[in-house]
Structure formats: C-alpha cells, structure tokens
Amino acid sequence: MPLLTRIRGPRDLDRLNLEELNQLAEEIRSFLVEAVSKTGGHLGPNLGVVELTIALHRVFDSPRDKVLWDTGHQSYVHKLLTGRQDFSKLKMKGGLSGYPSQAESEHDVIENSHASTVLGWADGIAKANQILERDDHVVAVIGDGALTGGMAWEALNNIADAKDRPLVIVVNDNERSYAPTIGGLANHLATLRTTDGYERFLARTKEVLERTPVVGRPLYDTLHGAKKGLKDFIAPQGMFEDLGLKYVGPIDGHDLEALESALAKAKRFGGPVIVHCLTEKGRGYQPALQDEADRFHAVGKIHPDTGLPIASSGADWTSVFGAEMVKLGEEREDIVAITAAMLQPVGLDKFAKRFPKRVYDVGIAEQHAAVSAAGLATGGVHPVFAVYATFLNRAFDQVLMDVALHKCGVTFVLDRAGVTGTDGASHNGMWDMSILQVVPGLRLAAPRDADQVRAQLREAVAVDDAPTVVRFSKGAVGPAVPAVRRVGGMDVLREPGTDRPDVLLVSVGALAPMCLEIAGLLDKQGISTTVVDPRWVKPVDEAMAPLAEQHRVVVTVEDNSRVGGVGSAIAQALRDAGVDVPLRDFGIPPRFLDHASRAEVLAEIGLTAPDIARQVTGLVAKLDGLPTERGAADAVDSVEPARD
Numbered sequence: 197m198p199l200l201t202r203i204r205g206p207r208d209l210d211r212l213n214l215e216e217l218n219q220l221a222e223e224i225r226s227f228l229v230e231a232v233s234k235t236g237g238h239l240g241p242n243l244g245v246v247e248l249t250i251a252l253h254r255v256f257d258s259p260r261d262k263v264l265w266d267t268g269h270q271s272y273v274h275k276l277l278t279g280r281q282d283f284s285k286l287k288m289k290g291g292l293s294g295y296p297s298q299a300e301s302e303h304d305v306i307e308n309s310h311a312s313t314v315l316g317w318a319d320g321i322a323k324a325n326q327i328l329e330r331d332d333h334v335v336a337v338i339g340d341g342a343l344t345g346g347m348a349w350e351a352l353n354n355i356a357d358a359k360d361r362p363l364v365i366v367v368n369d370n371e372r373s374y375a376p377t378i379g380g381l382a383n384h385l386a387t388l389r390t391t392d393g394y395e396r397f398l399a400r401t402k403e404v405l406e407r408t409p410v411v412g413r414p415l416y417d418t419l420h421g422a423k424k425g426l427k428d429f430i431a432p433q434g435m436f437e438d439l440g441l442k443y444v445g446p447i448d449g450h451d452l453e454a455l456e457s458a459l460a461k462a463k464r465f466g467g468p469v470i471v472h473c474l475t476e477k478g479r480g481y482q483p484a485l486q487d488e489a490d491r492f493h494a495v496g497k498i499h500p501d502t503g504l505p506i507a508s509s510g511a512d513w514t515s516v517f518g519a520e521m522v523k524l525g526e527e528r529e530d531i532v533a534i535t536a537a538m539l540q541p542v543g544l545d546k547f548a549k550r551f552p553k554r555v556y557d558v559g560i561a562e563q564h565a566a567v568s569a570a571g572l573a574t575g576g577v578h579p580v581f582a583v584y585a586t587f588l589n590r591a592f593d594q595v596l597m598d599v600a601l602h603k604c605g606v607t608f609v610l611d612r613a614g615v616t617g618t619d620g621a622s623h624n625g626m627w628d629m630s631i632l633q634v635v636p637g638l639r640l641a642a643p644r645d646a647d648q649v650r651a652q653l654r655e656a657v658a659v660d661d662a663p664t665v666v667r668f669s670k671g672a673v674g675p676a677v678p679a680v681r682r683v684g685g686m687d688v689l690r691e692p693g694t695d696r697p698d699v700l701l702v703s704v705g706a707l708a709p710m711c712l713e714i715a716g717l718l719d720k721q722g723i724s725t726t727v728v729d730p731r732w733v734k735p736v737d738e739a740m741a742p743l744a745e746q747h748r749v750v751v752t753v754e755d756n757s758r759v760g761g762v763g764s765a766i767a768q769a770l771r772d773a774g775v776d777v778p779l780r781d782f783g784i785p786p787r788f789l790d791h792a793s794r795a796e797v798l799a800e801i802g803l804t805a806p807d808i809a810r811q812v813t814g815l816v817a818k819l820d821g822l823p824t825e826r827g828a829a830d831a832v833d834s835v836e837p838a839r840d
C-alpha cells in the first residue's frame with residue numbers, strides 16, 4: 197500500500213495527481229476487504245464511498261471544515277485518511293470504533309449512529325458559524341436510506357429557509373438501505389438518476405445554440421430565464437429545488453474529477469446546496485456486489501477471497517422469531533409485519549417471502565412505523581413491528597400517545613435488546629425496559645429461550661387492546677431453560693430446597709442461565725436461592741409480592757439500565773403491597789458503554805455470575821450480622837468468565 201501508508205492526514209492528499217488518487221482508491225478498497233474480513237464490520241457501505249471521501253477531504257479542510265457522516269457506518273475511509281490505519285481491532289475493546297468517535301480524532305464530530313440526524317447537526321453547526329461569523333464550511337453526507345427518515349426532512353425544511361447560510365449536503369445515493377431503498381423519495385431519486393442532469397443539459401444546449409446564428413443566444417437566454425419550467429421538463433428536480441435548495445447532480449460518485457468539481461462548486465455557492473452522488477454499495481468486491489440481500493452492509497468475519505462467513509452461525513434469537521412469524525401468518529390472516537428498512541436483520545425476510553402483501557418496509561422511519569401500526573390496528577389487523585431495541589427509543593412518543601393511549605393491539609418485537617457490545621454506545625438495547633415502564637397498559641415480555649420467544653410472541657399477538665412488547669438479545673440463542681413450576685404467570689426455574697429460603701433471584705430474559713449459575717454459587721455458600729423468571733416483566737406479576745415475602749432478600753438481574761428498569765418496578769410493586777423484604781437490583785449503570793465484546797462489557801459493569809454472587813453473599817452476610825466478606829471470594833474462584 198505505498199500511497200495509503202503515506203497519508204497521515206487529509207492534506208497529504210493535496211500532493212497526489214489524479215492517477216495517484218485513483219491508485220489510492222484501489223489501495224483503500226484492498227485494505228478494506230483485507231482488514232474488515234478479519235474483524236467484521238460495514239464493508240459494503242465503505243467500499244462505496246472511497247472516491248467520495250477522498251474528494252471531500254481534498255475539497256474541504258477538515259477539521260476546520262466539519263465533515264459529518266449520517267449514521268457513521270460509512271466512515272472507515274474517512275478514518276483511513278485522517279490518521280487511523282490500524283484496523284486490527286476494529287469494533288473491539290481498545291481498537292477503533294465502528295463509527296466516528298470524538299475520542300479517536302478531531303476529525304470526528306457526530307458519534308451517534310442512529311440514522312437521519314446529520315442534517316439537524318449540520319443545520320446547527322451552520323447556524324453557529326453564521327452567528328460567530330466563521331467562514332468554515334459544513335458538509336453533511338447522508339445516504340438515500342437515511343434520507344427516508346423524518347428527521348432529515350425536518351432539518352431540510354429549516355436548512356432551505358436560510359438562503360444565505362452555506363451548507364453542503366451530499367446525498368450518497370447507492371439505491372439501498374440494507375435492501376433497496378423504498379418509497380416516493382427513492383422513486384424521486386431514481387428519476388433524478390435516470391434523467392440527464394439539468395446542468396449538463398443546459399451546458400450542452402448553450403454550446404449548440406451559441407453555434408446557431410442570430411436566434412441562438414437569445415433563445416438560450418429565454419430558456420435559461422424560464423429556469424424552473426425548463427428544469428422540470430428536462431429532469432423533474434421539483435422537490436429539492438421547490439424547497440429552495442440548489443441541486444447539483446447527479447454526479448458519478450466514483451469519478452474523482454467530477455466529484456471534486458461538483459463539491460468545489462457547492463463550496464463556493466454560499467447557500468444550502470445538495471450534491472447528488474451516485475455510488476455503488478460494495479464497489480469493487482464481487483462477493484458484495486453479488487449479495488442481493490444487502491451488498492455486505494454489515495458482515496461478520498469472512499474469507500476475503502469468497503466473502504463466505506468464517507464461522508457458521510447457529511440458531512439465533514432473530515431466526516426463532518422469524519420462523520414463528522411465518523407460522524402465525526399462516527394461522528392468522530390479520531397478522532401483518534412492519535420493518536423500518538431492516539427486513540432481513542430483524543428476521544422478517546421469510547414472512548415477506550411467504551406473505552409479500554402483508555409486510556411493510558416503511559424506510560428508516562420508526563416513528564411512522566409506530567403510528568402507522570396504530571392505524572393498522574384500528575383498521576382491524578394486528579401489526580408486528582420488529583425493530584432493534586435501541587431504535588425504538590425514537591418512537592417513544594408514538595408508542596405512548598398513539599398506540600397505548602388509543603389502546604391499539606400492536607406488538608413490538610425488540611431485537612438486539614440488552615448489551616450488544618461491539619457497535620458501541622448507541623447500539624446497546626439498554627433503555628427499552630425503562631422507557632416502556634411508564635407506558636400505561638403496555639405489556640412487556642422478556643423471553644429467556646427459544647421456546648419462550650415462540651410462546652410469548654403468541655401471547656403478545658393475542659392481545660388486541662393494548663401494546664405488547666417482546667424483547668430478546670443479539671446472537672445465538674442458548675439451550676432451553678426448563679421451568680420447575682409456574683406461580684401466577686411466572687416460571688420458577690430453581691427451587692431453594694428449604695422452607696425459609698434466603699434469596700429470591702428474579703431473572704430477566706436471556707440472563708436465566710447466568711442467574712442459575714449465581715444460584716449455584718450461592719448454594720456453595722450455604723445461601724438458598726429461588727430463581728424465578730417473571731416472563732412478563734410489565735406489569736409486575738401479582739404473584740411476585742407473595743413470593744418475595746417468603747424470602748429474606750430479593751435480587752433482580754436485568755440486561756437493561758438499572759434506572760427505572762425491572763428491578764425498580766418490582767421494588768415499587770413490593771412497597772405498594774406492603775412487603776418490606778430488602779431488594780437489590782443488578783443491571784446496566786446509566787452510562788454510555790464503549791465498544792467491546794458483550795462479555796467484556798458485562799464484565800466491566802459487573803454483570804457476571806461471580807460478581808453478582810459475591811455481592812449477594814455480602815448482602816446476606818449483612819442480614820446475618822456477619823462480616824460482609826463471608827466466603828465471597830470462594831464463591832467466585834472456580835468460575836470461568838463468560839465468553840461471547
């Protein structure tokens with residue numbers, strides 16, 4: 197990589213001629229395939245933005261000019277050009293983040309990897325530049341997928357209103373989110389793509405007419421004066437131009453010269469301008485280009501030559517849900533599915549194949565998905581909106597005011613709930629069980645294994661007068677965890693073996709095996725433990741208080757923020773019932789968690805069997821009036837740390 201290794205910062209690009217820049221682009225593509233195949237990551241999106249990123253860093257002067265990336269999953273090339281070329285631990289503890297990161301570089305501004313925010317950020321920064329009389333530039337790169345998000349349009353509405361406030365919007369149009377981008381906007385972009393660019397048409401017309409004696413020039417001037425009508429005739433660009441945004445494009449996003457020329461023009465423009473770039477997701481890498489599903493949007497470790505996965509993935513939570521949805525779809529014609537641009541990642545692809553008319557991809561529009569689901573329910577069908585837990589945050593108000601207030605039977609299926617790890621702070625699904633606690637009437641299930649996913653999904657879709665939620669983790673689903681008996685609606689997973697047990701251990705969802713391990717460790721300390729899985733964590737089961745009362749201490753363990761989570765809800769329910777058994781809640785501390793494997797994150801926050809067993813041992817010792825260190829160390833010595 198003779199050229200790439202010489203690039204220490206964006207200004208090193210200035211010394212390269214066009215041929216060298218194209219060579220650099222090829223080096224970067226080889227680097228990405230080699231590096232990302234070893235770690236996993238967003239390969240397809242980054243292969244598509246190589247030339248675009250080079251051009252951006254040649255035309256703009258980062259970090260003085262702010263180059264902002266929507267979602268940030270396509271920022272690997274930006275990293276390579278801004279002094280970060282060690283990808284050996286990409287997304288791993290201590291390695292580079294999979295998204296922009298302020299801690300990594302002064303070239304990174306936004307690290308929130310929830311989509312469609314970049315235009316809002318750019319609007320704010322441009323306003324600050326104007327107030328503080330700075331002549332720095334702001335460039336926002338947004339994908340065609342992210343542009344389907346409502347927030348992008350709220351921002352555009354504001355951006356377009358200030359004709360004298362410079363702001364460059366680069367639409368990175370690769371025609372895909374994961375799957376091909378859907379909707380009227382995608383259709384409009386397609387129209388812009390397929391028609392000859394207005395600017396090009398005008399230039400060519402001018403050339404021809406100027407060669408036409410007498411009438412040529414006046415005719416050109418008349419046509420140019422008729423601007424809007426002509427533009428719409430040539431290439432219907434109405435939407436952006438009607439909003440008041442200058443439109444430049446479409447530009448071949450792999451042609452460095454064309455890109456630089458368009459970006460330089462946009463930089464000079466002095467107001468809000470859209471540069472529409474056409475790129476190819478997975479560019480230059482056959483396995484990605486041949487991947488119909490998502491062009492290698494996000495891959496695990498793969499063989500670089502073939503693109504085939506290195507580890508065969510076993511049954512995961514997502515596919516258990518996906519298969520049950522197909523069965524439910526066969527049994528009930530009124531069940532429909534919704535995805536916010538993530539059909540395959542949330543496991544709805546099989547349902548879509550079987551019932552293509554009963555699935556709606558709404559674009560990256562979680563808020564709309566929730567409100568539209570309320571409408572569907574009101575219209576008499578039962579929608580299942582499958583979404584990553586972290587992305588439901590965005591639709592909180594709609595869940596509350598539209599679905600719950602209107603008592604709509606909508607089922608939300610939250611994938612990637614709990615600590616997901618390697619995607620960093622924004623992707624952990626650690627808020628859902630807190631924010632949803634306050635929604636009146638909502639019922640929330642946290643299945644512990646595949647059988648429970650199936651059973652609780654069925655219970656959820658049977659509710660037609662309130663929102664229901666089923667949340668589960670990322671990755672492989674473990675073996676079945678059988679119940680010993682049922683109390684109320686809860687499953688007892690382990691009996692204490694004594695009449696006056698010490699601990700009631702409340703296990704939430706996928707943490708059941710860990711809770712059983714904790715109980716085993718406590719057993720060794722002579723601490724008797726009942727392990728109960730409430731199954732439905734909201735509302736708190738009526739049998740919880742009487743069961744708690746039979747124990748000396750209640751311990752809750754959840755893969756969610758400790759603040760306002762299941763532990764808090766149970767504590768409140770016990771207080772309300774007049775049960776004064778002490779309760780200790782274990783969960784995720786309310787802070788943003790750096791990227792690392794799930795096991796590493798859990799270890800760091802003390803959410804492991806040995807850590808919890810140690811603390812519970814101390815707690816029980818305190819109740820006994822003994823020194824709090826009683827045997828705690830013995831309880832943990834023989835335990836291996838959890839592995840991913």
Ligand SMILES: Cc1ncc(C[n+]2csc(CCOP(=O)(O)OP(=O)(O)O)c2C)c(N)n1
Pocket residue numbers: 241267269270309310311338339340341342343368370372373374477493536537538560562587590
């Ligand atoms: C609010 C939100 N919903 C869903 C996602 C998951 N997601 C990440 S990238 C992506 C597709 C983005 O498409 P596009 O903006 O066109 O970028 P591309 O990958 O095509 O470059 C989606 C749906 C997200 N990051 N944020």
Ligand SMILES: CC(=O)[C@@H](O)[C@H](O)COP(=O)(O)O
Pocket residue numbers: 267269309493494541612616619670
């Ligand atoms: C950028 C984004 O939001 C997604 O692409 C995310 O990285 C996918 O995560 P999973 O790998 O858990 O599906």
Ligand SMILES: [Mg+2]
Pocket residue numbers: 339340341342368369370371372373
């Ligand atoms: Mg795209």
